[in-house]
Amino acid sequence: ILSRATGHNCVICQDPIFGEEVMAPCNHFFDIGCITDLFQSAMRDERLYPPRCCHQSIPLPQVRPHLTQVFLAEFELKAQEFGTLKRVYCAESTCSRFLGPLHDEDSSKIFTCPSPKCTTTTCGKCRGRYKRPTHSCTPDAETEVVLTLSRASGWSRCPGCAQMIELSMGCFHMTCRCKTEFCYLCRALWKTCKCPQWDESRLLAPAQ
Numbered sequence: 001i002l003s004r005a006t007g008h009n010c011v012i013c014q015d016p017i018f019g020e021e022v023m024a025p026c027n028h029f030f031d032i033g034c035i036t037d038l039f040q041s042a043m044r045d046e047r048l049y050p051p052r053c054c055h056q057s058i059p060l061p062q063v064r065p066h067l068t069q070v071f072l073a074e075f076e077l078k079a080q081e082f083g084t085l086k087r088v089y090c091a092e093s094t095c096s097r098f099l100g101p102l103h104d105e106d107s108s109k110i111f112t113c114p115s116p117k118c119t120t121t122t123c124g125k126c127r128g129r130y131k132r133p134t135h136s137c138t139p140d141a142e143t144e145v146v147l148t149l150s151r152a153s154g155w156s157r158c159p160g161c162a163q164m165i166e167l168s169m170g171c172f173h174m175t176c177r178c179k180t181e182f183c184y185l186c187r188a189l190w191k192t193c194k195c196p197q198w199d200e201s202r203l204l205a206p207a208q
Contacts (some may be wrong), residue, residue, distance in 0.1 A: 010034050011053065022063055026054035039063065039071075043078045046177045050079075083181060087161045091129040092120040102127070127162050156184045171198045177187045 006017045011028040022030045026160060030038070035051075035058075042049040050057045060079075064072060077098070081087065086102035088111055095118045099111040101154040102124065121130040126137035146159065155164045160180030167174070181190040191197075194201030 012038070020066060022058070022066065024053040024058050024062075025056045028053050035063055036067065036071070039067070039075060045083055046179075049052050049082050082178070085160050085178070087178065088122060088124050089125065089162070090115075090118060090120050091122040092118055095120065100124070102130060118147060156182075158182065159187045159189070173197065 001051050002142075004018065006021050006029070008017050008021060008029040009048050009096050010021075010031040011016055011024075012030060015031070017029060017031045018117060022032070022035045030053075038051045038058075040092050042051040051063075052058060060075070067075070078204040081098040084098075084101050088102050088154060089097045090097045090099060090111075090113045091146060092113065093173065095115060097113055097118070098114055099113065100109075103109040110130050111122045112123055113120045113122065121132075122128070123130045123135060123137060128137065128162050132176050148155070154167050156167060156174060157164055158174070158178065159174040159175040160176055163176060163178070165174055165176055173190055174184050175179065175181050182188060183190055183193050183195050185195040188195075
């Protein structure tokens with residue numbers, strides 16, 4: 001049995017829609033394949049989250065009936081991750097699974113990676129590998145080497161998710177893909193410090 005045309009074209013592929021469709025808040029229509037791809041892209045790239053059309057978020061309840069339970073579970077985990085400002089990821093570099101929020105200095109939290117192939121323990125305060133029984137919240141030698149080389153190459157570590165970000169322009173206002181805004185020089189949240197806002201030599205170099 002052939003599906004009946006809805007009379008709408010998909011805003012992404014521009015093809016006529018047959019069968020089920022999703023209408024975004026902006027009144028654009030998506031076929032199920034394209035809306036699924038849009039949500040998959042949002043999970044892969046935080047800059048595309050939340051899924052949106054015409055700068056308006058597409059509510060998950062409108063799409064939920066058209067997604068598998070496995071897909072929904074993965075999407076909701078990503079939503080939890082992207083909704084967390086200061087994040088802890090598994091200290092095992094080959095895993096890097098999101099574990100939960102960073103804990104403040106007055107509390108202690110040890111995360112055990114839920115991945116059956118990993119089970120690495122990560123400190124919720126320093127984000128480093130937790131080593132019993134003499135764990136200290138200081139970078140190990142290998143991590144310190146990486147951080148030193150990164151700083152020398154013009155990279156700074158995001159205070160929100162601990163990812164390294166390159167300074168490519170003269171302004172010291174850094175915006176991470178996790179949406180944390182911070183100062184490149186001191187890593188304080190923007191603009192809570194007294195550091196200069198830019199390096200004039202970096203501004204002049206691209207202009208020349």
